[in-house]
Amino acid sequence: MRAVTFSRFGGPEVLEVGELPEPQPGPGEVRIRVAAATVNPTDISFRTGRQTTAQLKELGVLPPYIPGMELAGVVDAVGTGTDWRTGDRVMAIVSPRRPGGGAQAELVVVPATSVARVPEGASLEAAATLPMNGLTVRLALDRLALRPGQTLGVTGAAGAVGGYAVELGVNEGLRVIAVAGPQDEALVRRFGAERVVLRGEAAVRGLHDAAPGGVDGLIDAAVLDAAVLPAIRDGGKLATVRGFAGPSERSITIEPVWVTSYLHNHEALDRLGHLVAEGRLTLRVAETFPPERAADAQRKLVAGGVRGRLVIVF
Numbered sequence: 001m002r003a004v005t006f007s008r009f010g011g012p013e014v015l016e017v018g019e020l021p022e023p024q025p026g027p028g029e030v031r032i033r034v035a036a037a038t039v040n041p042t043d044i045s046f047r048t049g050r051q052t053t054a055q056l057k058e059l060g061v062l063p064p065y066i067p068g069m070e071l072a073g074v075v076d077a078v079g080t081g082t083d084w085r086t087g088d089r090v091m092a093i094v095s096p097r098r099p100g101g102g103a104q105a106e107l108v109v110v111p112a113t114s115v116a117r118v119p120e121g122a123s124l125e126a127a128a129t130l131p132m133n134g135l136t137v138r139l140a141l142d143r144l145a146l147r148p149g150q151t152l153g154v155t156g157a158a159g160a161v162g163g164y165a166v167e168l169g170v171n172e173g174l175r176v177i178a179v180a181g182p183q184d185e186a187l188v189r190r191f192g193a194e195r196v197v198l199r200g201e202a203a204v205r206g207l208h209d210a211a212p213g214g215v216d217g218l219i220d221a222a223v224l225d226a227a228v229l230p231a232i233r234d235g236g237k238l239a240t241v242r243g244f245a246g247p248s249e250r251s252i253t254i255e256p257v258w259v260t261s262y263l264h265n266h267e268a269l270d271r272l273g274h275l276v277a278e279g280r281l282t283l284r285v286a287e288t289f290p291p292e293r294a295a296d297a298q299r300k301l302v303a304g305g306v307r308g309r310l311v312i313v314f
């Protein structure tokens with residue numbers, strides 16, 4: 001089977017299409033014939049060597065490495081003890097830092113618990129954009145545990161995590177204040193943001209104006225880390241997505257969010273799919289690429305300004 005691979009860390013040019021043995025599903029696993037797999041910031045960290053070869057080896061992960069954390073396709077083989085059937089249209093989340101590799105391959109084996117049905121009416125390309133970032137936001141909201149009517153700040157609100165954060169926050173009855181650039185104001189309003197605050201130096205002041213005293217909780221998809229703490233009320237909560245854990249101030253709880261803890265949360269992924277089918281969560285595909293152009297997709301993501309996800313189509 002073909003897969004996007006790399007065998008050394010470096011620039012996008014280290015990516016190539018490799019030919020690898022077909023993986024076989026074991027008990028409790030399904031094999032998916034992948035139609036689409038997305039390109040995310042985590043794929044850039046993986047390719048540039050955020051974890052060393054030795055650290056990956058400790059996890060049983062050896063080159064060639066396969067990037068990609070989410071995919072959609074059709075079940076083509078099942079292990080014992082799963083309810084999935086061959087032919088089911090599914091989406092799945094997968095950690096690329098495991099012996100079997102990531103999502104950007106023609107065939108991917110995952111635990112049945114990492115899989116959910118493709119939402120009614122969604123293409124496989126669009127469905128591939130949901131599992132990883134949708135579950136990240138689900139986890140962030142679970143950690144923030146806000147009540148309806150409370151305020152949620154979202155930085156990077158036009159991005160993949162940010163967009164889902166606005167829509168899911170609104171779905172839960174939160175008053176969402178989105179931070180985004182002027183060109184994205186209309187977009188994040190369509191997601192349901194009550195107020196849009198312009199990104200940049202005045203963003204914290206803008207959040208304060210929108211929520212006097214500070215927001216109750218904030219999902220920091222733009223990775224502003226300590227710089228957004230002043231926008232949060234005393235005793236409020238901050239969900240971070242790149243490991244920032246403090247120091248905090250004014251009894252604000254900082255919740256570093258790692259989506260890997262929801263890799264097996266089938267119920268949550270299934271509920272996200274239902275929200276899409278109900279038109280309450282928006283899937284966005286910016287552009288599709290063949291696997292041979294995975295490097296171009298990563299270059300484009302790094303350049304910034306992409307709205308919607310870049311998708312590798314097999």
Ligand SMILES: NC(=O)c1ccc[n+]([C@@H]2O[C@H](COP(=O)([O-])OP(=O)(O)OC[C@H]3O[C@@H](n4cnc5c(N)ncnc54)[C@H](OP(=O)(O)O)[C@@H]3O)[C@@H](O)[C@H]2O)c1
Binds near residue numbers: 159181
């Ligand atoms: N911990 C986890 O489990 C987990 C899971 C998923 C994602 N993440 C992380 O979450 C972050 C967001 O991911 P994503 O896929 O949503 O990325 P994305 O689609 O590129 O969105 C990021 C957004 O933030 C904006 N932004 C960047 N720098 C900014 C700044 N200094 N001030 C204001 N806005 C800024 C970007 O605008 P421009 O495009 O105009 O720069 C973009 O709208 C990434 O760091 C990713 O690694 C973590």
